[in-house]
C-alpha cells in the first residue's frame with residue numbers, strides 16, 4: 001500500500017509558468033515521461049472549447065497506453081445560478097473522457113463575495129453539486145480547495161463548511177491549496193489538524209512557492225497525514241512556481257521513508273528532471289536539490305578532502321541514489337587532495353599529496369585561478385597544465401613568433417591577417433592567413449602551420465569564443481579572459497587564456513586547444 005500519491009500538474013499549473021508554452025506534442029511527450037517515472041496522477045490541462053490544445057490532448061492521451069499514471073482533467077466548480085449538468089465547463093470535463101476529474105472551488109469568503117460574486121450558501125452548493133455530478137461520470141473526483149489556508153485564517157468556520165460540502169458531494173480526495181503561497185509550515189500544520197476533525201476523506205496538499213516553502217509545506221502536510229501531494233516536476237509554475245515534485249519525491253523516499261510508487265525509479269530522477277528542461281526548452285537549475293549540476297559539487301579544499309576520506313562528511317545522501325554524480329571543482333580554493341584525485345582520474349596513477357610534483361601543480365593551479373583562468377569551465381586547459389607539469393606532454397612545436405595586422409580599406413571593410421612561425425620537427429613552418437577578426441585569423445594561421453605535419457588538424461574547429469574583462473579594473477589595461485570551445489568529429493573541449501593583452505590571451509587559449517588535440521592523438525600513437 002502506498003503512503004503518498006504523487007499528482008503532477010506540470011501540464012496544467014506548470015504550463016502557467018510565464019516562460020513555458022507547451023504544444024500538444026510537448027504535452028504528450030511530458031505525459032509519457034511522467035508516467036514512465038512513476039507519478040500516480042498526471043493532470044493534463046483544462047479541457048474547454050476555448051482551449052483546443054487541451055481538448056485534443058485528452059483525446060490523444062485516451063488512445064495511449066500508460067504504465068501506471070491516471071490522467072486527470074482540471075476545471076472549476078459550476079458557475080452560480082446554473083445546474084451542474086447544464087454547466088458547459090463541467091460538460092467539457094466529462095467530454096474529455098479523463099478517468100479522474102479535479103475541480104477547484106472557493107474556500108475564502110472574500111473570493112465568494114468579491115470574485116465569483118455570489119452568496120456563501122450558493123458557493124457551498126456549487127461545490128457539492130459539481131462533485132456529485134462529476135462522480136456520475138468519473139472513476140475518481142478530486143476536490144482542490146483553492147486558497148484554503150487564507151480562507152481558513154479569514155473565516156475558519158466558513159472554510160470548514162466548504163470541506164463538509166465537498167465531503168457530502170463525494171470527493172475521493174480533498175486537497176488543501178496554498179494558492180497564494182504565503183502560508184508558513186507551522187500555520188499549515190495547525191490548520192490540517194482542524195480539517196481532519198470535520199472530514200474522513202483523504203487529504204492532499206497543493207502548495208505554491210511564493211514564500212520559498214512550497215516543498216516544506218508539502219512535507220509538513222504529509223506529516224499531518226496528507227496522502228496526496230500535488231506539485232510540478234522541477235517546480236515550474238505561475239509566479240514563483242509550484243512545489244517541486246523532484247525534490248519532494250527524493251525527500252519522501254530518502255528522508256521520510258515513505259512508500260511512493262516512483263520510489264523504485266529514484267535513480268532516474270536527474271535524468272527525468274533534465275529531460276523535462278529539454279522539452280520545455282529552459283536551462284536546468286544547477287542548484288536544484290538532488291538533481292542539479294551543483295548538488296554534489298565540492299569546491300572548498302577542506303570539503304574535498306573530507307568527502308574523499310568519508311563521503312558522508314559533506315554529503316547528505318549518496319548522489320547515485322538520485323542518478324547524480326559527485327564533482328570536485330577545480331579552483332583557487334582547492335587543496336592537495338583535489339590534485340591527487342584529478343591526477344588519478346586523468347592518468348590512472350596514485351600520487352602522494354605531499355609529492356613535490358603535486359605541490360608544484362597545486363601552486364600553478366592556484367596562481368592561474370587567481371589570475372582568472374577558471375579551470376572549472378576550461379577542462380582541456382586544466383588537463384594540459386597537468387600533463388605539462390608532470391612531464392606527460394612535450395609540445396611537438398615551439399613558437400618562433402606570431403603577429404596580427406588589422407587592415408581597414410577605404411570602403412570601411414576590416415580584414416585581419418595573422419602570420420605564425422613555428423618550429424615543428426626541426427623545420428620552420430611559416431604561414432599567413434586571413435580571418436574574420438584577429439582570433440579567427442590566428443587560429444587559421446596556426447592550424448595551417450600544423451596541418452602539413454598533423455593532417456587531422458584540418459578537422460579541428462574553433463566553435464565558440466568569448467571574452468570577459470576580469471576584476472574591477474575595466475580600463476584598457478585590464479586582464480581579459482578568453483574562453484573557447486574547440487571540436488572535431490570526436491567531440492568538443494574547452495580552453496581558456498588570461499592576459500592583459502587580448503591577442504595574447506587568445507593565443508594561450510588557441511595553443512591549449514590545439515595542443516589538447518595533439519595530446520589525444522599521441523595517446524592513440526597515430527603520430528602524423
Ligand SMILES: CC(=O)SCCNC(=O)CCNC(=O)[C@H](O)C(C)(C)COP(=O)(O)OP(=O)(O)OC[C@H]1O[C@@H](n2cnc3c(N)ncnc32)[C@H](O)[C@@H]1OP(=O)(O)O
Pocket residue numbers: 046048050051076077078079080104105106115116117146179
Ligand atoms: C488556482 C488556479 O490555478 S485555477 C486555474 C487558473 N487557470 C486558468 O484560468 C486557465 C484556463 N482558463 C480559461 O481557459 C478561462 O479562464 C475559462 C474558460 C475557464 C473561463 O473563461 P471566461 O469565461 O472568459 O472567464 P474569465 O477567465 O475572464 O474569468 C474567470 C471566470 O471564472 C469564474 N470562476 C473562477 N473560479 C470559479 C470557481 N471556482 N467556480 C465557478 N466559477 C469560477 C469567475 O467568477 C469568472 O466568471 P465571470 O466571467 O462570470 O466573472
Ligand SMILES: CC(=O)C(=O)O
Pocket residue numbers: 013104144145146147177178179180206208
Ligand atoms: C488549484 C490550484 O491550482 C491552486 O489553488 O493553486
